Amino acid sequence: MTSHPTPDADATPPLGPEEETIGGGQFGSSVYGGRPTFALVRRDDADGASLTLYELLPEAQATARRDRLQRGNPNRGLVTETFGSVFGESADSEVDRWEWDAWVAVKVTQLSESRLRAILPLVRETLGDADLDESALATGGATEVFLPETVGVRLALAFLGVKPIQRVDRMRAFCRGIARMSDEECYYWHAKCRSPSSPNGEKALRTLLTDHVN
Template identity: 55%
Template sequence: MASRDSEFGSPSAEDPDEDRLVRYGTSMFGGRPTFTLVRRETDGGAEWTLHELLPREQAEARRDRLERDGRSLSLTPVENLISDVAGDDLLSKLDGWTWDEWVGAKVARLDPTRVRALQDVVREAIEETPAETSEVLHGGEGFVFLPESAGIRLAVAFRGVKPLQRIDRMRSLARGVARMSDEECYYWYAKCRSPSSPNGEKALRVLLTNHIE
């Protein structure tokens, strides 16, 4: 994966507006972050929920395509995704972006067992971004915005691990995703979400876990 300096540039500390615009510079939406990862605490431990951030019209069109194929997609206004974990600090944590007519398309929610299995791949993905890993890797509740490349890597891991029951298979899948190039992650992300490829997630799990008896 690219280093933070090479991927996000070296913005001047004297120009906070420019800093905000280049921090998520891999995005197709003018530098805007395109994923958010939220951590919430439950009685059994931490849960993670990953959403892709999209203009409402684009998200609804994707949902319609999936529904025609018998699949579903949950959409939630962006500020509703994070308001409970951001609290009174919501405005500053929006990082200067406005999210009117944007929604989060849910990728997956992971329970505490799967959160533990994916700790390393999530840490490595977030460390290559402007986000603070402490927001979602340590105790308490929080969220991070993510650029496209990191979000897609996590989307592949989240969708792949979701139905697995054995810890060894979860960890094997996580290691496999961590070793993938960005190009491989984009390929599998497209396979996993495409209405025309309903077996994409199964193929990913076979590739990364089928060697385990």
């Protein structure tokens, strides 16, 4: 892939009130006052390492999103866990910096084995560009890295898009395509992929970024 289209602003799906961003027109300034809204969790077990991406939301907002998804498709839903059950033992300073009562961790997806190996270069590059320490993700043991909205949106696209792909060359091509996207493109596709009215958003993005791979 040598290029991909940047959708016009007028074509961007309208976001719900809880999905809007603020901050003088800059992407990544969330409505939550700068707190992290995504987190990566690394865990190791007998089957090897895994990375799970979570979106962090107030419980009421997660419930409202789940209800919208199920109205659009009764088989769609959200996998949510309490914040404490996922991050209660975390030593990351972000846990103590903010009030997390009534917040939940919405599971985006978990990757391991070949999918994890394919996505790790993008994870490291994205965290490095945001001046976040990615070295902990390469070491063994339990690790959590809290992410600002812009980083989380890009990685959410990558995690969701890679999950169904079977061929490693397509996984890598998809991740390279996500790495080349601007923040504006990432926000557009993120809104499209999770919209109840756009059930084929993820498939369209995979086609866009991997169709050139024979």
